[in-house]
Amino acid sequence: MDFENNKSIYLQIAESIRERVVGGVYPAGEKIPSVRELAAEMGVNPNTIMRTYTELQTMEIIDNKRGIGYFVKPEAPQLIMEGKRKNFFEKIFPEFIRQAGLLGITASQLKTRIDQLHQVKK
Amino acid sequence: MDFENNKSIYLQIAESIRERVVGGVYPAGEKIPSVRELAAEMGVNPNTIMRTYTELQTMEIIDNKRGIGYFVKPEAPQLIMEGKRKNFFEKIFPEFIRQAGLLGITASQLKTRIDQLHQVKK
Amino acid sequence: MDFENNKSIYLQIAESIRERVVGGVYPAGEKIPSVRELAAEMGVNPNTIMRTYTELQTMEIIDNKRGIGYFVKPEAPQLIMEGKRKNFFEKIFPEFIRQAGLLGITASQLKTRIDQLHQVKK
Amino acid sequence: MDFENNKSIYLQIAESIRERVVGGVYPAGEKIPSVRELAAEMGVNPNTIMRTYTELQTMEIIDNKRGIGYFVKPEAPQLIMEGKRKNFFEKIFPEFIRQAGLLGITASQLKTRIDQLHQVKK
DNA sequence: GTGGTCTAGACCACC
DNA sequence: GTGGTCTAGACCACA
Numbered sequence A, B, C, D: 001m002d003f004e005n006n007k008s009i010y011l012q013i014a015e016s017i018r019e020r021v022v023g024g025v026y027p028a029g030e031k032i033p034s035v036r037e038l039a040a041e042m043g044v045n046p047n048t049i050m051r052t053y054t055e056l057q058t059m060e061i062i063d064n065k066r067g068i069g070y071f072v073k074p075e076a077p078q079l080i081m082e083g084k085r086k087n088f089f090e091k092i093f094p095e096f097i098r099q100a101g102l103l104g105i106t107a108s109q110l111k112t113r114i115d116q117l118h119q120v121k122k
Numbered sequence E: 001g002t003g004g005t006c007t008a009g010a011c012c013a014c015c
Numbered sequence F: 001g002t003g004g005t006c007t008a009g010a011c012c013a014c015a
Helices: A009-022 A035-042 A046-058 A078-103 A108-117 B009-022 B035-042 B046-058 B076-102 B106-117 C009-022 C035-044 C046-058 C076-102 C109-118 D011-024 D035-041 D046-058 D076-102 D107-114
Strands: A062-065 A068-072 B062-065 B068-071 C060-064 C071-072 D062-065 D068-070
Touching: A009 A046, A009 A078, A009 B035, A035 A046, A035 D076, A046 A062, A046 B076, A062 D035, A078 B068, A078 B076, A108 B106, B009 B046, B035 B046, B046 B062, B046 B068, B106 D076, C009 C046, C009 C076, C035 C046, C046 C060, C046 C071, C076 D076, D011 D046, D035 D046
Parallel strands: none
Antiparallel strands: A062 A068, B062 B068, C060 C071, D062 D068
């Protein structure tokens, strides 16, 4: 795995774990890789993974069973999706519109573009 | 002036100067405030402004005349706009679409939303 | 380390690092000393080294891995040599010839001199 | 007149005056332009010219007749040429050779180049 | 441990 | 007056 350099690695990893959770790679209720395993997979210092897991724990995405490992909390997938939704409509979308406005891009131009790359289904 | 906490002050100032340039507050070819002046206005250390100016100089936004001060380069406004435009279409827009896709937001939903907040003109 | 007085310390250090890179002291791809280490070695303030490293980074000579340190970019040695070569043929050489011309020094005189100090191999 | 930005303007002007002296534009013994005249011609602050003249005065290139102006000293042309000659053989030439050596440029390559741009007469 | 940012204050060369 | 460099020292986020 390679990382962008302007975001902290532990947050990039946290994001990728969240995507694995919503994508079903790490199913709700199941154990996720140990700190050392994931560190090896990612080619990263275990401390960094530790930090990621702590972060995800305070976000209530995973929890820890002592001596056993970390597990995806049952409600995690919904929680993640909600979070993303909220972030999208409260931050990303308005910022997107603001930037478009600054550049003098009109609504109809935007809509045309959206239709063009219909990565989003009608 | 007060600053957000997750971006470095000198970069926030750089951004605000770029906006002043495109907004015509600092017209192309004209002198911008001296390091010390701006430091006073912003309530920061002159070194911080120095860093901002150095940054803007390597970006070819401003230019130095020895012993006189920094000046907006003639091409600066276009250069800034181009940069923003590029960033928008290559980074912000695709990421926006990707996120929308992940959330299962349809194109028509997006378009409706855009019409709602018509901060962007038809 | 002691420095000449008419060039800034941070640039002199940058130059010496470039020479260490082309000389193989800091091999391509390898880590260079940490900011604090080098500051100690050179007897200067860490900020000064920081400035050097920032400069070298914008020149694409070195590269940063978060929390680990700075590394010589793989292409650095060639890049440095190319830069020197370009500088030589576009700046130093013509200026040299111009000065010789002003002094009325003939080509054959120059060639004689070159042979004399055959620091340059035949 | 436009200036390079990494050398002080007053020294660049001093150099251009020296060239005018050896070129006969300002003949030995004659008056040179007043501070204000030259400042106007060069598009520069009179203080800067003042500094240039002071510099040239300490180098014994020009001298000052109070209330009248600055004059080229009779021996100036020879003195300038000597200075250039010395500088050339003690500084420029050895540095030139050193750089060529670092780049692995051989003596014969240099000589070929010199013949090519025979701005220097045979 | 690593770099990154910021402040305060100094000194200098230059216009 | 202008910028440019340097130091000392602090604090922070990150690996």
